[in-house]
Amino acid sequence: MNLKDLFDRGDLPKGRLGFQLKTLVVTLVGLGLLSALGCSGNTEAQLEEIRSLHQAGQFDPSIAPLRQLLADEPANPEANYLLGIALKQTGRPSLAVWPLQKAAENDGYAVPAGLMLATTLSNSGSNEEAVRAATKVLSVEPENTLALFTRGKSYLVAGKPELALVDAETILEIDPASHHATVLKGSSLIDLDRLDEAEAVFRVMSEQAALADNTDDAARKCAALANFYSGRDKQELAQQTFQDCLKDYPTHPFLQQWASDYYVESGQPNLAIAVWAKAVESTPEDLGLRAKHADLLYGQGRVREARAVLTESVELFDTPEAWRMLASFNRKSGDAGSARQALEEAMGRTRNVSAPMRFALADMLIEEGNFERAEQIADSLDEPAYKHLLRGAILLKQGQAQSALESFDAGLRLWPNNPGGRYLAGMAAEELGDRKRALSEYREAVRVGEEETDAALRLAVIHFSQGDLVLAQQFAERHIRKRPYVEPTAHIIAARSSRILGDNEKAESLLNNLRVKDSNNPAAYVEFAKIRRDSVGSEAALVIITESGLDLNDPANLDAIRSAATDYLLLGKPDRAISLVDQAIRSNPNSSTLMDLKGRVLLRSGQRARAAQAFEQALALDAEFAPSLEAIGTMRRNDGDLEGAIGIFERAAAADESSAEPLYLAAQTRLMQGNQEAATVLLDAALGRDPTHAAANNDLAWILASSNQRLDDALEMAKQAVRFETSPETLDTLGYVYLQRGQIAEATNTLEKALASYPESPSLAYRLGLARVASGDSEGAQAALTRALNQSDFPEADAARAQLASLQGS
Template sequence: MTTRFEHRRSHSALASLLSIVLVLATYGVGCRDDTPLEQIRSMHANKQFADSVEPLRELVSQNPDDPELNYLYGIALLRTGSPDMAIWSIRKAAESPEWAQRAGLALGNAAVSSQEWDNAVAIANTLLDKNPDDAEALLIRANAQLEQRADYESVLADFERVIELRPDDFSALVSRVATLIALGRIEDAAEGIADLEESMGSGGVSQARRSQICTIRAMFAGERDLHDEAKTLFETCLSSFPRSSTVTEQYVQYLDDQRRPDEANEVLRQSLETAPNDSWLRLSLARRLDTAKRFDESEAVLRAGITLPNRRAASDSWAGLADHYVAMQDLDSAAEAFEQSLDLVAEPTAFQTLSLADILARAGRNERALDVSKQLDNDAFRGLIEARVHLNMDEPAKALERLDEVLPLWPNNPGARYWAARAAEQLGDFGRAIEEYRQSIRSAPGFSDAELRLGRLHEAEGAIDDAWSAISRYLDDHPNNPEMAALSMRLATREGKPARLRNVISELSGRAVWGAAVAERADLLAEAGNLQDAIDTIREGSALDLTRPRNADALRALVRHLVTLGQAEEALAAAGSALTAAPDHPAFSEIQATALAATGRGEEARAEFERALELDPTNARALVGLGRILAEAGELDAGLDAFERASAIDAGLDESYESAAQLLIAAGRASEAEARWAALLKEHPYHVDAAIALARARLARGDGGERTLELARRAVRFRGGPAAGRLLADVHSARGDEARAKEILERIEADAAQS
């Protein structure tokens, strides 16, 4: 059983590259080897799991319903570091009564290795319903719930039951102490640590176990707020066990909990110097630096890895570099880096080939993505890539048709369901889109932004209760997601229920996302015409320190509303105070530039926007601001290029599309403006202004066809008000249905009279 101290290292470095694949159904590809089942069993008995993968792949392709073959194949994949791929085969084996228990345990372990905690708990519960004393199932459930940091009493009960059944189970003994620490049961934890330390004196204790006991002692000191002692103990552990992943991971976690991320990074750097071929250390450090937008440092760490003579470590570093470029929204470079990673792999797996095709499709390199997908023997794998390419080429009907061929083979694939929803949205089939989003969420909660998109879609329809249902689970699992915080604040405000609003404020206040929530609340007040209330909400009603980088969203909203109220100099002073406190924070530099532009200091604003982009090339808002400055200075094409770059970095930033479309219309470039509105509607299918603009443009050139009608109906569905209703009437009139047009206009007049 993989413990909470061990599983993280098995998590793939390629996770952020995979926008299609989560749970891979494994079909026949690979070599033609007639290795009989007995030889496969012998390979597994001798732990030759890697050697058995290709022979098993072929056997499973020939006998897809054989439970033992599926079980062995899943185990081989699990033991060779592909838990995501293993799940489908093991689940298939679990359908057989004879293999249900063995496969169920393997499935639970695969879920733990993939960090699918809810799934692991559900699998363990099914096994425990049949046998409450299944020690392995108890460990799966307890470790998964321990990672979720929930219901520690139940977790403790599971570990103690395992110890009753297997008194010498070391992993259960260690995890029991960790749970006691989490519960704050200091004396019991101290006793448990003493027992573990006593076991070391008996001899025969491995280095791995010694490192875990050492780590537990350090964690225990930290839990008692003896932070100097905890740090000393962790340093001692690190010195005694320099290659222990347990020590490094827990020390980093401890420092993060103490809000000392730079020290945590230094621990990873030191460990990496000791073990330069350790890919987990290198990739973990690089990801942390990327998250902090220290992109140059991250790239240096990864480039040091690609020069290593160890091919596996170099390949992993190239894959990490691909992740790095994804974080920077440089998808072309990401695809090139991932290709370099696979060049160092003797025989890339179908999963790796699919991953490469996926990142190529994401980069818009459609022909290359299709060429790579041809290397995949499985038609369902190819179908995923082909569907993605169809979406890139604005062919949602073809994408959905291809996915309809994939989904019967892969009904629970969350990525396939997600892209089916996106295709249905583009076609205006919102009933299908809603169902596909729901199925994607059921298959793998939190896999994508499906919860967020579904919540926004329901909100746009005015279905507030459905929106809450869509996002509630995600809110619990991702308490510091700023987009979700803003959406929950918006829903609570628009719902008009004071109790709900109070609950949301209570939940969000004090969190890192509180600034984003306050900004959303202020924006809603401003939309209602209460500008001063919006400003007061940020300044007086939020208890936010606007000079802290985490509150940049609130500061940005304050500056915007002060400018609208005619208080640009006051806005500039607020932005300046923040920038003085954190002079190298890119968001503050971008907000300062916005305030400078509002006071008519265009050259200074341009310089500040450019500085913000030097600090963070992925700041899409800075690109939008720079684009406006350039356009106002007569550099229209340069401004449009900045807007294009902004939307490539942050596809959800409406301003980048809207600003470009408006400038293009003013310049008489109507067809280009229409393309920008279409791109906005592709990302936000419920954007009423985009739907109306596109429908009006089509009507103006005499096109009253089905697409024009769908756009007008879409604008009405998403509460576009009288403007949307009049548009729909005009479309019906253009189609020769004057009676329907008259009926709609009469309804608009009646509604106006009632209001």
């Protein structure tokens, strides 16, 4: 865990660093400040009622009357301040920013509203704005320790540790015992690379706390020392310190959290789970401990155990909070119906159901498809942002992406930092084909709440499809760290990106992590086998699959069966490959996917007639099974029936509208007919379905470069093809595109790489000769052209002879 997180845990700092909302309101009333600000009698009566609601902890019912009051008196500082409090206390901190800013403009509220504004901005990650807000408070009260701490923390997170250190030392001059200021000082020293000083700060802090009669402070400082050691990669000291801390302060909640985080980050999740299991055993009535236990189990892929922990909470306590926790768990694990039922149980046990809870219920109803009831709830909510966002979600589910996006825009204008709204707006934009807008919305969703949605995963998918592998890997790993595991897409994208970028060690680490979380999912083993196949060979790849423990008779493990069959074929053992697939078919005689795989294995082993029979059997089981249609179309094309093949490819494309392969095969066939225009249209359509299709990118880039059209597009496609399938063919295309664009140095370099990997290609040697001619390297050009002409005949042979003669005659 990063030391910067230490002062983000739990309550606000104690002592002079803390303040209570209720106390602030009461104090302002006692000072007569509220009535001195010019409120009318009617306004004052309304405010008095609202103050009473807040003192009773009833924040949600105060929001509507406050909005109504502010509609008449938009500059009323107390009303803005109280609205900011209510919004923050009901889980809408981003909506609280505007009224708090308005309130802080008034001298009487500059400190209380400014403090709340600064902490709200800091907690949301708006560090520069938080610094500005805290600095305004300090201009009024230079020794306000909460303002100093908030500003120092924001400086530290924003990468300005030298300024954070100044604020930390100022707090310690005022309050030498401040735990948070001490941690801020130590963390600032770490970021300034003053490590010996930092260690001294944490060690002295821990030793002094242990001698004092304050177990809470001692536990916190003990954990701070352990985390310091961890951050400096002194893992033995870190582990021993955490063990000692837990022994001395076994029930301290924040120490439990910090120790758990350490164990997870150091690859010891079972120790982390044991921390929470022991905590629950010690304090079984503490629902917060049960929630943490369940969250950690879930994060490690132990879903059934996690659900059992929360189900036991419901059975033992039957409280609204216990049901709400179960609802939240069911929601994130993909069981919308059970989530909705649990939330309704929670609402049935709640005296005053809040607007956020009703909003959550409507959101679940939308997910279930109960739009009518969700619309009724939306109509009943007073908060306009809720109405717009819910209606947008309904429209999106109903397939009306444009109208949905308009509703999301209206809601996000009122609630700009709502991560769920941003995520859904991104999905709507993506459906409309506006990838730029989608990326922007997903980034905002990650910024304001990356633990709330799958926005980081969507960013990873889009960047991977665009060939932006570094960004794809980064966002996929963020999703893995911040979101509970549900399915393997993020791990696969991160691992594939790492593999393509040449970091097999990182890829294997990610796949090992996936195998731990989801040992029965074939994806990790198949990807692992690819790495082994490329780096070591098919024998090693085969071992990964055969020793995986996966059931190779189960169609759910088709990719693993295909991987093993591929390796048997590469090893020259076609009978083993056929036997493997036949065994799976005997267990699942009605599986079209296995029958299709059998056809492909037979085809690659040279048994064409038996392969055709297998494909027909697959289609007898599923008449529109696209892969078998593609295979039969390819066989027709190889037999010379080009029009018949195209008809079958079109049928396959209609049967699977997500697959680019049938469109690509149809494009190849049109090229064989000499119809380049039709092929171009089909290749464009194929890339619309799958921008990562290497062959479609490669072929379309070549066509465009050959006709000197859309050369910018051609370059991007050629680069994309190389990213996803680096081969002499894709390098040849990229070099040719560079040549046509006049980027001679890049063309020469790329074509030299292509020829080095395929020295027998006369066409590659010819194009390298052209690039050297363009660069003025006559001697090098003649060598390349001579090399080309000394090999077998090739399509460009006449042009090569003419070029060589021109060079020799000059």
